[in-house]
Amino acid sequence: MATWQQLREGVSRAWDSLMDGWHQLYERASGAMTRFVPGTGKANSAGPEQQEIVRRSSGWGLLAAEVSDDAKRVIVRLEAPGLEPDEIDLQVLNNLLVVRGEKHIQREHDDDQFHVLECAYGRFERAIPLPAEVDSERARASYKHGVLKVELPKLKEQQRQGIRIKVA
Numbered sequence: 740m741a742t743w744q745q746l747r748e749g750v751s752r753a754w755d756s757l758m759d760g761w762h763q764l765y766e767r768a769s770g771a772m773t774r775f776v777p778g779t780g781k782a783n784s785a786g787p788e789q790q791e792i793v794r795r796s797s798g799w800g801l802l803a804a805e806v807s808d809d810a811k812r813v814i815v816r817l818e819a820p821g822l823e824p825d826e827i828d829l830q831v832l833n834n835l836l837v838v839r840g841e842k843h844i845q846r847e848h849d850d851d852q853f854h855v856l857e858c859a860y861g862r863f864e865r866a867i868p869l870p871a872e873v874d875s876e877r878a879r880a881s882y883k884h885g886v887l888k889v890e891l892p893k894l895k896e897q898q899r900q901g902i903r904i905k906v907a
Contacts (some may be wrong), residue, residue: 770867773802775842775859800859802838804867813869813891820885821858827887831875835866836889 741749805816819827821842828839841862873891880889 771801771803771865773800773859773863773865775800775861775863777861800842800863802863802865804865806867806870808870808893810893812893813871813873815867815869815887815889815891817865817867817887817889818885819882819887822882822885824882827880827882829878829880829889831869831873831878831891832866834869834872836869836891837864837866838887839864 801818803818805814807814815836817838819838819840822840826840826843830837830839839862842858842860844860869891872894874894875891878889878891880887882888
């Protein structure tokens with residue numbers, strides 16, 4: 740039979756492990772958590788039922804992103820389902836790719852009843868740090884199957900020359 744001290748240590752280790760897991764999850768997902776606020780477009784002109792859905796929605800959504808680069812470009816992929824290409828606004832500001840949009844309610848029947856409402860609706864903005872300076876004038880973007888892909892050519896970096904330093 741375990742002593743109280745052993746039980747206390749076991750619970751403490753389990754708690755520390757749980758807290759470590761939550762901390763890692765927070766670190767990995769905190770940038771992707773995006774606040775959705777009531778929109779200005781279709782949602783406000785919608786009927787009272789759709790306005791109620793917007794009011795009851797979580798208000799937070801996960802817009803997961805991947806940022807990679809090679810010698811010539813930075814590539815950003817952002818999961819943003821439920822949008823149309825013309826509802827997405829992109830801008831580069833101070834080495835950040837700023838993505839704005841508005842997610843509208845899409846209902847198949849007016850008499851639908853929601854029992855679980857985890858989707859977020861409304862306007863959103865997400866700022867994604869870029870690992871290098873880019874030429875935003877030559878950027879290209881595409882949106883397919885709910886994934887936004889932005890290719891940003893890097894600015895030509897000056898060649899770094901090695902300098903010999905004499906050791907005295």
